[in-house]
Amino acid sequence: MSAVGLVVALTGGIGSGKTTVADRLAELGAGVIDTDEISRVLTAHDGAALEPITAAFGPDIRLADGTLDRARLRRIVFSDPTARARLESILHPLIEATMLERLAALETDYAVLVIPLLFETGQNRHADRVLVVDVPEAVQIARVMQRSGLSESEVRRIIDSQIPRRERNTRADDLIDNSGTRVDLEPRLQELHAIYTRIAARR
Numbered sequence: 339m340s341a342v343g344l345v346v347a348l349t350g351g352i353g354s355g356k357t358t359v360a361d362r363l364a365e366l367g368a369g370v371i372d373t374d375e376i377s378r379v380l381t382a383h384d385g386a387a388l389e390p391i392t393a394a395f396g397p398d399i400r401l402a403d404g405t406l407d408r409a410r411l412r413r414i415v416f417s418d419p420t421a422r423a424r425l426e427s428i429l430h431p432l433i434e435a436t437m438l439e440r441l442a443a444l445e446t447d448y449a450v451l452v453i454p455l456l457f458e459t460g461q462n463r464h465a466d467r468v469l470v471v472d473v474p475e476a477v478q479i480a481r482v483m484q485r486s487g488l489s490e491s492e493v494r495r496i497i498d499s500q501i502p503r504r505e506r507n508t509r510a511d512d513l514i515d516n517s518g519t520r521v522d523l524e525p526r527l528q529e530l531h532a533i534y535t536r537i538a539a540r541r
Contacts, residue, residue: 347450350472373437376436394428395411
């Protein structure tokens with residue numbers, strides 16, 4: 339069982355700025371666990387998920403140096419729901435187990451679990467509160483195209499594979515608008531840090 343006083347699940351659509359929010363909360367004192375980072379470790383050259391993924395998708399899913407062909411895998415899973423479900427059945431249990439191990443080892447006032455597919459995977463059950471980072475869809479698309487070099491149609495496919503924005507926002511305990519600059523974010527982040535620290539202290 340974790341020693342932290344409060345567990346906050348942080349989520350949001352692709353390109354919403356979850357990492358920006360999580361990094362700043364970490365600077366303020368939160369213990370942050372990022373499931374995307376865990377996924378990268380699990381799918382690295384010696385990661386626990388690489389062999390099961392290769393078995394499921396075939397040897398062509400790896401590059402000549404033996405590492406995962408992430409671009410190829412992304413194209414496959416976002417054009418085929420069955421393939422995406424197969425990948426998720428391999429990755430999600432491993433990611434969840436690693437996240438909970440790290441959470442148990444934390445000793446901060448509160449923890450932030452960064453989980454992009456929070457509601458889709460039912461992992462909100464691990465959290466006391468849900469923080470959603472929100473931006474308009476047009477901002478998501480522009481940011482992801484600029485960051486990843488994906489086409490607009492590819493980004494839209496990823497967005498369509500996630501829970502609808504309105505439903506995600508409705509299920510939030512706390513909402514943060516990240517459509518502006520980092521300077522615009524700061525007052526809300528300071529406010530949330532104070533709230534979470536206060537709740538944790540009461541537990």
